[in-house]
Amino acid sequence: MHAQQLNVRRLATGLQGLTSIVHAHDSRLFLTLQRGQIRIWDGAAILPAPFLDLSAKVSCCGEQGLLSVVFHPRYRENGLFFVNYTDREGKTIVARYSVSADPNIANAGSETILLTVPQPFDNHNGGEMQFGPDGYLYIGLGDGGSGGDPQNNGQNLNTLLGKILRIDVDSGAPYAIPASNPFAGSTSARREIWAYGLRNPWRFTFDRENGDLWIADVGQGAWEEVNLQRSTSIGGENYGWRKMEGKHCFNPSSNCTDATMTLPIVEYSHSFGCSITGGYRYRGARYPALRGLYFFGDFCSGDIWGARESALGSWTASVMLDTTLGLTTFGEDENGELYVGEQGGGFYALIDETPRPPRRRVAGK
Numbered sequence: 001m002h003a004q005q006l007n008v009r010r011l012a013t014g015l016q017g018l019t020s021i022v023h024a025h026d027s028r029l030f031l032t033l034q035r036g037q038i039r040i041w042d043g044a045a046i047l048p049a050p051f052l053d054l055s056a057k058v059s060c061c062g063e064q065g066l067l068s069v070v071f072h073p074r075y076r077e078n079g080l081f082f083v084n085y086t087d088r089e090g091k092t093i094v095a096r097y098s099v100s101a102d103p104n105i106a107n108a109g110s111e112t113i114l115l116t117v118p119q120p121f122d123n124h125n126g127g128e129m130q131f132g133p134d135g136y137l138y139i140g141l142g143d144g145g146s147g148g149d150p151q152n153n154g155q156n157l158n159t160l161l162g163k164i165l166r167i168d169v170d171s172g173a174p175y176a177i178p179a180s181n182p183f184a185g186s187t188s189a190r191r192e193i194w195a196y197g198l199r200n201p202w203r204f205t206f207d208r209e210n211g212d213l214w215i216a217d218v219g220q221g222a223w224e225e226v227n228l229q230r231s232t233s234i235g236g237e238n239y240g241w242r243k244m245e246g247k248h249c250f251n252p253s254s255n256c257t258d259a260t261m262t263l264p265i266v267e268y269s270h271s272f273g274c275s276i277t278g279g280y281r282y283r284g285a286r287y288p289a290l291r292g293l294y295f296f297g298d299f300c301s302g303d304i305w306g307a308r309e310s311a312l313g314s315w316t317a318s319v320m321l322d323t324t325l326g327l328t329t330f331g332e333d334e335n336g337e338l339y340v341g342e343q344g345g346g347f348y349a350l351i352d353e354t355p356r357p358p359r360r361r362v363a364g365k
Contacts, residue, residue, distance in 0.1 A: 021331025067127025121145025182236030203278030216278025273298030
């Protein structure tokens with residue numbers, strides 16, 4: 001048996017502040033840049049013209065900017081996609097756009113703003129968006145920033161900050177609340193909320209095979225964490241912040257747990273890094289030995305981790321590749337193969353270079 005020899009293969013450079021990598025249900029990859037552009041990788045090169053340029057609308061940089069793009073599940077039919085950015089005043093904007101007659105150019109004048117969320121500070125904006133297997137749009141928002149969640153937004157159900165939201169973009173104006181949302185009938189909580197108790201969910205993704213939701217939450221000063229929400233969840237999970245950082249009490253410093261808490265399945269201390277970047281559970285076909293591993297990284301250390309589930313259902317994670325990259329995002333193409341983006345502008349494919357065992361020769365063949 002050979003140990004897995006994970007590596008990255010550089011595909012492009014010059015993409016400073018790369019914040020997300022997604023597909024549009026075809027062979028292309030769409031890359032968002034913090035300063036406001038969406039660029040297209042066509043499988044061979046970055047196309048010269050941006051798909052969309054929001055530079056005039058976006059505040060940058062630090063933790064602000066154009067943070068993600070996601071394409072409607074029926075994009076091939078309706079041409080609709082959604083962006084998450086911080087505007088010139090620092091507010092989070094979730095907006096819908098449409099493609100133009102040219103499939104590689106968006107209609108820049110088609111913006112419809114779905115959601116505006118004021119941000120009390122300029123950090124912890126979250127920014128991830130994903131369509132779930134249910135067809136609803138999930139949106140990640142950080143706790144509003146500063147340090148230690150001074151407004152206790154993570155535990156406050158009357159604010160959208162520190163939450164994952166779930167909305168129906170195919171109904172209502174500008175959207176509808178799914179009747180199955182955990183607080184859909186509440187008068188004391190925001191009805192958009194799907195899960196809460198998050199500090200800064202810097203990348204969450206759905207397992208394309210079973211619908212599980214993976215949430216990487218950036219820690220304060222000691223612990224980084226990965227949360228797993230099974231596809232059978234009815235929502236309403238409390239992931240603990242600011243009461244807890246990882247599996248440890250934060251505020252209060254003791255007696256912080258209660259029956260509402262859902263603890264992470266994986267955590268690592270700041271002796272290994274300082275800011276988690278969530279990734280994907282590998283479901284591609286190119287590297288069979290990697291199937292089922294959940295990949296994530298750390299912005300500060302450059303380490304890429306792999307987490308594997310045991311026969312008893314527990315998860316263990318280990319560093320599989322030590323890089324010098326400022327890892328900002330992972331991506332998944334239409335076929336389930338994985339990619340990595342970094343702050344310095346590099347765009348990479350995640351590859352397995354483990355030697356294959358020699359083929360056995362059969363007498364007479």
